[in-house]
Amino acid sequence: MSLQGPTTAKWFERARGALVNGVSSGFRYWGDNDTLVIERGYAGHVVDMDGKDYIDYQLGFGPVILGHGDEYVADAVGRAASSGTVFAMTQRVEIEAAEKVLDVLGWPTAMRFTNxxxxxTMHAIRLARGWTARDLVLKFEGAYHGAHDYMLYSTASAPAGHLGSRLRPLPIQASSGIPDALRAYVRTLPYNDIELLSEFFDDHGHDLAAVIVEPMAGNFLGVLPAPGFLEEMRRLCDEHEVVLIFDEVKTGFRLGLQGAVGAFGVVPDIATYAKAMGNGFPVAAIALAEKMVEGWSLGGIAQAGTYSGNAVAAAAVKATIERLEDGSAFRRIEQTGTAIMKGLEERLAAHGVDAAVVGHPSMFSIFMGEGTPIEFRDLAHHDARIYNNMVYAMIEHGVAPCPDAREPWFTCAAHTDEDVALTLEVFESALESTIARAGDLPSVEDD
Ligand SMILES: Cc1ncc(COP(=O)(O)O)c(C=O)c1O
Structure with a gap:
């Protein structure tokens, strides 16, 4: 079996000749026969090299909030590109974009762009360490905060059933090539466990520079924060003078204009944004509460980047926010996502499958197991064999979420009612055929 049609297969062969394993990012490699090569995207769809059309629920791992190739954003970017992009000086559109970001977010005093x-997250962590003069950082199991060495521990590629004791979790290194010594500066905890968090602060609060958290677990299923979890984290950070970093790279400009801060009502000291902020253009930002601004303004804590604040990225941010500001895109996403989540739930229940649809209408996933997952360790009870094979069948039929439940389905403002109807139809038949073949399904390898 292969997801590649003949032309896509030829292009993937070319890709393998030029790019290691045919991809520019390790997460995109689905195997030699199944990695797709895309010709173009439009609205909520992508088209592969054979001209096969897919309803796209990956949306580039989340950035595409308005739809692929949104004209308003593309025009703004085109205009910016033709006037020069990088000047080694602050530029007009960069200021306009930053003002827009701060204006819609409401809580930060200042920010810096990055790419x-x-x-x-790398800069946010350094700022927190420099500002507190402490080294230790706490992260949560299953969370991903980027590819730098600092936080590549107990990410969603870790074996969920082998993370050590809940009381003393083992930070599992997610890659070779990270110096062993760095492990000493990282602690991990299960997400959503308020009691463990509080005990951890009793023991280590005085040594802790920062807590970095995906306020909603965008890298495992889209699990939502338990009531009180983020509030207690905020309280403990204040009590112990620890910097609270919200990694809103997935949630920012996706859960709503104010991201997770707006959705959950807890305000961090630093937040990182990227993805949906630029509808697919490479841009990110580090937003700072007032007390953090001195960390950079006084100098001594390095932050730099040749392309940071470049005109293309800044124009994409400004135009994306202008398109999001009236709320209609978010209303559309809410409607689409809710319809899909409900439709999935109904079909799973009708077929007697133990499963839970978890998350938010803009990013959600299906947990194939009993109960509702609240932390990464629950994935030890997720039936990846059923899920992955079912999604494989969906992709064959032109509906493409990520074939791994840890990565949520993403919805965008350009998904249509027809997309939703077709998605649920394809889902149901993939579910039925997967259940019917359950005994002979190939096993699933963990990455
Ligand atoms: C929560 C979170 N933080 C950070 C990153 C890293 O972002 P990038 O891939 O743009 O470096 C990701 C990427 O998926 C993410 O999901």
Whole structure:
């Protein structure tokens, strides 16, 4: 079996000749026969090299909030590009975009642009360490904060059933090439466990520079924060003078204009944004509450980037926010996502499958198991064999979420009612055929 049609297969062969494993980012490799090559995107769809059309629920791992190739954003970017992009000086559109970001977010005093989520969290962590003069950072199991060495521990690629004791979790390194010594500066905890968090602060609060958290677990299923979890985190950080970093790379400009801060009502000291902020253009930002601004303004804590605030990225941000500001895109996403989540739930229940549809209408996933997951360790009870094979069948029929439940389905303002109807139809038949073949399904390898 292969997801590649003949022309896509030829192009993937070319890709393998030029790019290692045929991809520019490790997460895109689905195997030699199944990695797709895309010719173009439009609205909520992508088209592969054979001209096969897919309803796209990956949306580039989340950035595409308005739809692929949104004309308003593309025009703004085109205009910016033809006037020069990088000047080694602050430029007009960069200021306009930053003002827009601060204006819609409401809580930050100032910000800086950068290019990727990885850079944004790296700088946020350095700022927190420099500002507190402490080294230790706490992250949560299953969360991903980018590809830098600092936080590549117990990400969603870790074995969910082998993370050590809940009381003393093992930070599992997600890659070779990270110096062993760095492990000493990272602690991990299960997400959503308020009691463990509070005990952790009793023991280590005085040594802790920062807590970095995806306020909603966008890298495992889209699990939502338990009532009180973020509030208690905020309280403990204040009590112990620890910097609270919200990594809103996935939630920012996706859960709403104010991202997770707006959705959950807790305000961090630093937040990182990327993805939906630029509708697919490479841009990120680090937003700071007033007390953090001195960390950079006084100098001594390095932050830099040749392309940070470049005109193309800034124009994309300004135009994306202008398109999001009246709320209609978010209303559309809410409607679409809710219809899909409900439709999935109904079909799973009708077929007697133990499963939970978890998350928010703009990013959600299906947990194939009993109960509702609240932390990454629950994935040890998720039936990836059923899920992955079912999604594989969906992709064959032109509906394309990520074939791994840890990565949520993303919805955008350009998904239509027809997309929703076709998605649910394809889902149902993929579910039925997968259940019917359950005994002979190929097993699933963890990455
Ligand atoms: C929550 C979170 N933070 C940071 C990153 C890293 O962003 P980038 O891939 O732009 O470096 C990601 C990427 O998926 C992410 O999901």
């Amino acid at each position: 990727t989520g990885t850079e944004a």
